[in-house]
Amino acid sequence: MVIAFLRTIILYVFIIAGIRLMGKRQVGELEPSELVLALLIADLAAVPMQDFGIPLLTGLIPILTLLCLTMALSVLTMKSVKFRAVLCGRPSIIVENGKLRQGEMKKNRFTLDELMEELRMKGVTDLSTVKYAILETNGQLSVLPFAAQQPPTAQDLNLHLPEPGLPVVLINDGRLIRRNLLGRGFNDQWLEKQLKAHKVDRVQDVFLMTVDETNQVCLIEKEGGR
Incomplete structure (x- = not known):
């Protein structure tokens, strides 16, 4: 029993370490070669x-x-565009200027039900509003609407908004992350002031607290925390 336990742990740690060495992209997206691996x-x-x-x-x-073979292939795909196309395939344009390209759908065995599902997940209900819909090599569908269908940006409206920057988590499920607090130049007194401003008594009652580069604080209490 102990031997089985140890062998399982060793194999698990070994595989996790190997996958981590391959890079974060492989964890979130699987190309055909990575799926086989x-x-x-x-x-x-x-x-x-x-x-x-x-x-x-x-x-x-x-x-x-x-x-090792996969890492070697990854290096080759970075060096050679042709090899990358052979190993990973090429993106396919499924919708162009609001019209379906049925030949590409048949080539990729991509059904209408799958297309409509992907469009709904992107918030698109009218096919005629889609400039391009591209089936990527990892199976994801990228949807690019016509310019007239895109929401206006602050730049389009000539608005000058402050950059909030990257929010940093200060409290995670009732636990204070002190290195983040000190890294932003704050102390315990500042934290206590923020808790009082949000009518919270203890750090343990906070589910999430973040602060961005403009010092804007977002605080979410635990349900039933009080």
């Missing part, structure tokens, strides 16, 4: 987890080989 690693890791007669190193070596 994930399936193969899952299959290779399952065998030494279940069969104690197989040496652990026998399971680690193929996984390490696949990770």
